[in-house]
Amino acid sequence: MGRVFSNMSMSLDGFIEDAHGSVDQLFEWYTSGPVETKTANDGVTFNQSDEDAELMEQVVAGIGALVTGRTLFDLTQGWGGSHPVGVPVVVVTHNVPTAEEWPHQDAPFTFVTDGIEAAIAKAKELAGDKDVVIASTTIAQQALDAQLLDMISVDLVPYLLGSGKPYFANLANKPVRLENPTIRKGNRATHLTYEVRY
Amino acid sequence: MGRVFSNMSMSLDGFIEDAHGSVDQLFEWYTSGPVETKTANDGVTFNQSDEDAELMEQVVAGIGALVTGRTLFDLTQGWGGSHPVGVPVVVVTHNVPTAEEWPHQDAPFTFVTDGIEAAIAKAKELAGDKDVVIASTTIAQQALDAQLLDMISVDLVPYLLGSGKPYFANLANKPVRLENPTIRKGNRATHLTYEVRY
Numbered sequence: 001m002g003r004v005f006s007n008m009s010m011s012l013d014g015f016i017e018d019a020h021g022s023v024d025q026l027f028e029w030y031t032s033g034p035v036e037t038k039t040a041n042d043g044v045t046f047n048q049s050d051e052d053a054e055l056m057e058q059v060v061a062g063i064g065a066l067v068t069g070r071t072l073f074d075l076t077q078g079w080g081g082s083h084p085v086g087v088p089v090v091v092v093t094h095n096v097p098t099a100e101e102w103p104h105q106d107a108p109f110t111f112v113t114d115g116i117e118a119a120i121a122k123a124k125e126l127a128g129d130k131d132v133v134i135a136s137t138t139i140a141q142q143a144l145d146a147q148l149l150d151m152i153s154v155d156l157v158p159y160l161l162g163s164g165k166p167y168f169a170n171l172a173n174k175p176v177r178l179e180n181p182t183i184r185k186g187n188r189a190t191h192l193t194y195e196v197r198y
Numbered sequence: 199m200g201r202v203f204s205n206m207s208m209s210l211d212g213f214i215e216d217a218h219g220s221v222d223q224l225f226e227w228y229t230s231g232p233v234e235t236k237t238a239n240d241g242v243t244f245n246q247s248d249e250d251a252e253l254m255e256q257v258v259a260g261i262g263a264l265v266t267g268r269t270l271f272d273l274t275q276g277w278g279g280s281h282p283v284g285v286p287v288v289v290v291t292h293n294v295p296t297a298e299e300w301p302h303q304d305a306p307f308t309f310v311t312d313g314i315e316a317a318i319a320k321a322k323e324l325a326g327d328k329d330v331v332i333a334s335t336t337i338a339q340q341a342l343d344a345q346l347l348d349m350i351s352v353d354l355v356p357y358l359l360g361s362g363k364p365y366f367a368n369l370a371n372k373p374v375r376l377e378n379p380t381i382r383k384g385n386r387a388t389h390l391t392y393e394v395r396y
Contacts (some may be wrong), residue, residue, distance in 0.1 A: 011373075012390075012392070013366055014212030014364075025375075154210065158375070158376035158378055158379060158392055159376060160366050160373060160374040162369035162373065166212075167211060168358050168360065170360075171358060171360035174359060175209075175216065175357045176358040176360070177356070178356035178358070180356055180383075180388075181356060183383060183388060185381060187378060190379060190381060192210075192388065194356055
């Protein structure tokens, strides 16, 4: 059975965007090495260190579905209907986009309007034995509060941003105790994965 | 020549105290293992994992002087004149305590009233070839802003606290770029040390 985990690139001081909404520093590890990796989206190619490329390959191979929020979906214009990870995407939203708003009707995107539990249930169904990954701080927060998040994955980036958007901003129950992490070194990111202990 | 570094236990979400000023969760790694270590202060004993005890021994052996702020000095009542690390302590303050206020006149404590640069210069002089460690977020911040901080050391603790006091709250110049860290595993803390790139 797959696990449900969130994954974000985060600065050492806890931000997943700087105060201007930029992720340039946080995503340096996608472009800081010699190994070129093509993705399921033709427009997106990574150039990473050996360690980062290997990690990314393993993580991506384990992902069966993604859950995202409407904000990121809109910001990326739904990845043009083709998410780089190449798996089904569940979008948590209040309103399903119309056919005019979302021309990629054949793309593997599912819009769920009845909350986080339904969205994760749908994603698990789509993922089968693989993992469900949440790529949205708002959705990750909701999943954590609902005790649906098995693991928190952090690509910890060697920058102090000083301000910006935190990974987990408004915990319903705190503190949240995590297990000791698994740790993998990279170039411009240290990859930490923590199991959540509820 | 020794280096100047700051060292704090910090939650995964970036806090060095919770919203109530407690460090109970953050200091679990001092008491989460079988290895008992006595300190220079008779009242303070640690019980740590093998890895944490070994790390602590190595770090402590490298420290030649500590720099702290007046708040922590007052909070701990000057460690009764005997800091657990057993090295000279430089206290950055606006007012030198009187002999009544500070009865440990023979203890290796130096009070510096003319700012961060003078305090670090004094600490380096006292430390000789060893390291100067800053154990105060305010002083660490000032040292970083003055480009006097060589390294930032973090004992990264597997908790989300949700709110509290950040390690670096008000950076004069941001972002601050750090090098890839050295990484050591522990029990209830992952030990990361970053060189600062100015």
